[in-house]
Amino acid sequence: MEKVDIETCKQACFENCSCKAAIFRYGSDASSGDCYLPLELFTLMNVDPDVIYHNASAFIKVQGPSSYPYSKLSTAGVVIISASVSVLFLLGVIGFLIYIICKRRQATQMEEESIGEVPGMPNRFPYEELKIATENFNKKLGEGGFGAVFEGTLEDDSKIAVKCLEGLGQHSSCKSGQTQRILCLKSQRFLVYEFMSNGSLDRWIYHGVREHVLEWKCRKKIILDVAKGLAYLHEDCRQKIIHLDIKPQNILLDSDFNAKVSDFGLSKLIDRNQSQVMTTMRGTPGYLAPEWLSSVITEKVDVYGFGIILLEMLCGRKKFDKSQPEESQHLLDVLQKCWEEGMLLDMVDKYSEDMQTHSSEVVEMMKVASWCLQYDYTKRPSMSTVVKVLEGVMEVESRLDYDFTDPRMQNTAVEQDKDMTPLMASVLSVPR
Structure with missing residues (x-):
C-alpha cells in the first residue's frame, strides 16, 4: 500500500x-x-x-497480553459454575432422601397409631405405663438370650410379664384371638403378656422339683392345650410356624393350669406350599427328632418333641435320667422294653395314685406318645390329628413301631441334664 x-x-x-x-x-x-x-x-x-x-x-503481530486474563477468567467461571451445579444437585438428592425418610416415618407412625383402632389387634402400652407397672423395671424374673424379663402389675391389678428384647429370631404373623399382648417401640422393643403364675411345666412333672403331684384330669388338660397350641401354629397361621424347641420348660401354666406354648426364639416360618425346609440343627438335646441329622425338617419335629413331653408327663421323669439304673436311663428304651413285655403300666408315675386309677386312659395316652415318636417322621400324626385323638374323635394308629433307638440321637440326650428350671426368661416369651 x-x-x-x-x-x-x-x-x-x-x-x-x-x-x-x-x-x-x-x-x-x-x-x-x-x-x-x-x-x-x-x-x-x-x-x-x-x-x-x-x-x-x-x-x-503477536497475541496481546490482555487476552490471558480473559482466558483465566473463563476457566475459573467454568469451575465455579460446575461446582455450584454439583452442590445444588447433591443438596437436592439429600433433600429428596430426607423427604422420603420423613414420609416413611410418618406413614409408620400413622400405621402404628391405627393398630389400636383395629378390632382384634394386640393391646398397646406406652413406655411410661410399662415403666410404672414394673416399678422402673425393678423386679427381674430372669434373663435369656433375647433379653431380660420383668414382673409387673397394671392399673387394673392384672399381673403381666414384660420382656425387653435385645434380639429377635423369626416370629409369627398370626392373627388370632389366642395371640397375646405384643408391643414394639421404635427405640426399644417389648413383649407384654399375662403373667403365668404356675411357671413352666417342668416344675410339676419331675421328681424333686415339683410342688405337688398333678391330677390326671389336670395332666390331660395340659396335654390337650399343648396339642391345640401346636396345631394352631402348624395349620391356622398365614405361614406355617415350626417351633423347633418343644420341651417342658417352654410350656407355661397360668393359675388355672391352662397351658401355653412359649419361647419362639428358634422358631421357623415356612410357606404353606413348602413341605420341608433345610436349616441348621437347633433345639434342646433330648427333644430333637432323628431327622435333624439330615438338616431337612418339617413340622413333624414338633410332633416328636410333643411325644417326648407327653411321655415325661406320664412317667414323671426325664427322657434321660442318670439317677436310674443304667438299663433304664433312656426313657425310650424303657418304653420299648415295657411294650414288648406288656408292662406299660410299670412306667406310670408312681407318685400319682390318680393315674393308677385311670390306668386304661394312661395306656392309651402312651400309645399316642409312641405314635408321635415314630422314627420315620412320615408315620407320625399331624398335631390336628393328635387333637382329634385326645378329644376322642379318632383312634390311635394300631400299627406302631416301638423301635425308637437311634444311637446318634441317644448320645445327644445324655448331654441334657439341666432342664429343671425355675421361671426364667427363656420360658417367658410370646405365649401362644
Missing part, C-alpha cells in the same frame, strides 16, 4: 487474519509512506544491509 500513514498500515495488518507483520517505509515526508504486509516471516539476519532502509519500521 502506498502513501498511507503508519497507523493505517498497522490497522490493515490487524484486520487481515493472514498478516504476520506490517513493514512501513517512510516516504519523503514523515507523515506517509509505503506499507508492506508479508504473509510469512523469516529471519532478517541474512538480509543485505545495502537493501535495508534505515527509515523503515517493522511491526510483528
Whole structure:
C-alpha cells in the first residue's frame, strides 16, 4: 500500500487474519509512506544491509497480553459454575432422601397409631405405663438370650410379664384371638403378656422339683392345650410356624393350669406350599427328632418333641435320667422294653395314685406318645390329628413301631441334664 500513514498500515495488518507483520517505509515526508504486509516471516539476519532502509519500521503481530486474563477468567467461571451445579444437585438428592425418610416415618407412625383402632389387634402400652407397672423395671424374673424379663402389675391389678428384647429370631404373623399382648417401640422393643403364675411345666412333672403331684384330669388338660397350641401354629397361621424347641420348660401354666406354648426364639416360618425346609440343627438335646441329622425338617419335629413331653408327663421323669439304673436311663428304651413285655403300666408315675386309677386312659395316652415318636417322621400324626385323638374323635394308629433307638440321637440326650428350671426368661416369651 502506498502513501498511507503508519497507523493505517498497522490497522490493515490487524484486520487481515493472514498478516504476520506490517513493514512501513517512510516516504519523503514523515507523515506517509509505503506499507508492506508479508504473509510469512523469516529471519532478517541474512538480509543485505545495502537493501535495508534505515527509515523503515517493522511491526510483528503477536497475541496481546490482555487476552490471558480473559482466558483465566473463563476457566475459573467454568469451575465455579460446575461446582455450584454439583452442590445444588447433591443438596437436592439429600433433600429428596430426607423427604422420603420423613414420609416413611410418618406413614409408620400413622400405621402404628391405627393398630389400636383395629378390632382384634394386640393391646398397646406406652413406655411410661410399662415403666410404672414394673416399678422402673425393678423386679427381674430372669434373663435369656433375647433379653431380660420383668414382673409387673397394671392399673387394673392384672399381673403381666414384660420382656425387653435385645434380639429377635423369626416370629409369627398370626392373627388370632389366642395371640397375646405384643408391643414394639421404635427405640426399644417389648413383649407384654399375662403373667403365668404356675411357671413352666417342668416344675410339676419331675421328681424333686415339683410342688405337688398333678391330677390326671389336670395332666390331660395340659396335654390337650399343648396339642391345640401346636396345631394352631402348624395349620391356622398365614405361614406355617415350626417351633423347633418343644420341651417342658417352654410350656407355661397360668393359675388355672391352662397351658401355653412359649419361647419362639428358634422358631421357623415356612410357606404353606413348602413341605420341608433345610436349616441348621437347633433345639434342646433330648427333644430333637432323628431327622435333624439330615438338616431337612418339617413340622413333624414338633410332633416328636410333643411325644417326648407327653411321655415325661406320664412317667414323671426325664427322657434321660442318670439317677436310674443304667438299663433304664433312656426313657425310650424303657418304653420299648415295657411294650414288648406288656408292662406299660410299670412306667406310670408312681407318685400319682390318680393315674393308677385311670390306668386304661394312661395306656392309651402312651400309645399316642409312641405314635408321635415314630422314627420315620412320615408315620407320625399331624398335631390336628393328635387333637382329634385326645378329644376322642379318632383312634390311635394300631400299627406302631416301638423301635425308637437311634444311637446318634441317644448320645445327644445324655448331654441334657439341666432342664429343671425355675421361671426364667427363656420360658417367658410370646405365649401362644
